[in-house]
Amino acid sequence: MEQVLYDYTRQDHDGASCTAHAWAKVPEALMPPERDAAKARIKALLKAHDAVLVAHYYVDGDIQDLALETGGCVADSLEMARFGRDHAAKTLVVAGVRFMGESAKILSPDKRVLMPDLDATCSLDLGCPADEFAAFCDAHPDRTVVVYANTSAAVKARADWMVTSSCALGIVNHLKDQGRKILWAPDRHLGRYIQEQTGADMLLWNGACIVHDEFKGLELDLLKRDHPEAKVLVHPESPASVVAQADVVGSTTQILNAVLKGDAPAYIIATDNGLMHRIRQLAPDKTLIEAPTAGRSATCKSCAHCPWMAMNALQGIVACLEQGSGEIHVPEPTRAQALGCIERMLDFTAAHPAVLQTPGLVRNIGAA
Numbered sequence: 354m355e356q357v358l359y360d361y362t363r364q365d366h367d368g369a370s371c372t373a374h375a376w377a378k379v380p381e382a383l384m385p386p387e388r389d390a391a392k393a394r395i396k397a398l399l400k401a402h403d404a405v406l407v408a409h410y411y412v413d414g415d416i417q418d419l420a421l422e423t424g425g426c427v428a429d430s431l432e433m434a435r436f437g438r439d440h441a442a443k444t445l446v447v448a449g450v451r452f453m454g455e456s457a458k459i460l461s462p463d464k465r466v467l468m469p470d471l472d473a474t475c476s477l478d479l480g481c482p483a484d485e486f487a488a489f490c491d492a493h494p495d496r497t498v499v500v501y502a503n504t505s506a507a508v509k510a511r512a513d514w515m516v517t518s519s520c521a522l523g524i525v526n527h528l529k530d531q532g533r534k535i536l537w538a539p540d541r542h543l544g545r546y547i548q549e550q551t552g553a554d555m556l557l558w559n560g561a562c563i564v565h566d567e568f569k570g571l572e573l574d575l576l577k578r579d580h581p582e583a584k585v586l587v588h589p590e591s592p593a594s595v596v597a598q599a600d601v602v603g604s605t606t607q608i609l610n611a612v613l614k615g616d617a618p619a620y621i622i623a624t625d626n627g628l629m630h631r632i633r634q635l636a637p638d639k640t641l642i643e644a645p646t647a648g649r650s651a652t653c654k655s656c657a658h659c660p661w662m663a664m665n666a667l668q669g670i671v672a673c674l675e676q677g678s679g680e681i682h683v684p685e686p687t688r689a690q691a692l693g694c695i696e697r698m699l700d701f702t703a704a705h706p707a708v709l710q711t712p713g714l715v716r717n718i719g720a721a
């Protein structure tokens with residue numbers, strides 16, 4: 354397989370692929386009076402514009418709280434897409450990264466979709482350019498093309514199926530049962546995990562999430578020895594050495610549910626630490642331990658937080674609602690072509706809801 358490698362520390366022509374640029378764009382945290390004023394302003398603006406706030410689990414806790422207080426949602430990318438499509442509001446404010454705003458627009462072309470910062474992207478999306486991906490597909494016309502949600506509208510337009518980490522296992526199993534060979538993009542760790550679990554014939558693109566790629570198996574093994582009572586919950590975008598030590602492998606929602614329903618007193622969690630905010634609210638009695646990234650003594654090789662998710666801020670939400678900035682446009686025919694693979698996934702998960710409730714791998718985790 355041809356290697357497609359990107360250096361996310363080097364800035365490209367518009368700066369969007371550079372993590373340093375992303376961190377530099379993260380607005381300063383507001384002081385409590387300013388924060389309260391921004392939240393009040395957003396509540397008024399949401400009403401005035403017939404808008405609803407759709408937030409991902411990885412964004413700032415204030416934004417998550419605001420979404421729930423105003424009748425919006427905090428969810429993973431699958432539920433965000435469904436919620437935005439089904440909600441009656443004329444404007445969707447998507448707090449997350451760009452492919453999430455694009456998915457919302459693809460599903461709801463008549464709604465206005467705004468984002469706090471259009472530079473908020475994703476290493477998986479950046480690492481799978483549409484022209485290179487199309488050439489890869491053209492070279493393997495016998496394969497069913499399955500892409501992860503974390504891709505551009507142009508890549509989805511080339512795909513047969515879109516999946517999220519909530520439903521990837523169920524959908525690939527379904528395709529395997531039909532005798533299909535699969536071309537998978539872009540996350541290599543998730544692809545490898547699905548391949549191992551299903552035994553499907555899968556050809557993998559070589560992409561990775563810069564956050565989940567940083568979790569370390571050796572350091573996790575050491576941490577587990579310090580906390581033998583803790584269960585280990587891992588997102589499947591993590592390296593094989595980390596996934597191999599997991600009690601549960603699943604999407605953000607499946608990890609959340611594993612803590613809520615599990616009977617262990619403590620959990621070591623390997624995913625973006627933005628998720629901790631919601632888990633702490635819902636399970637205040639459980640001990641949560643962040644899985645190690647670059648080692649016990651390392652402080653900042655990585656911080657288990659996505660720089661592009663961090664670009665979402667209250668100030669950006671005020672600005673997009675006041676000025677109409679950050680609007681997502683997905684031109685035709687790309688939108689119509691991308692719609693097919695998303696709808697196929699939504700129809701499948703509606704018809705087979707059990708695939709969403711069961712994490713891919715569960716070992717000895719009590720009620721989870």
Ligand code: SF4
Pocket residue numbers: 411450474475476477503562563564565625659660661662
């Ligand atoms: S956490 Fe990873 S997968 Fe999610 S948006 Fe950031 S880079 Fe992409």
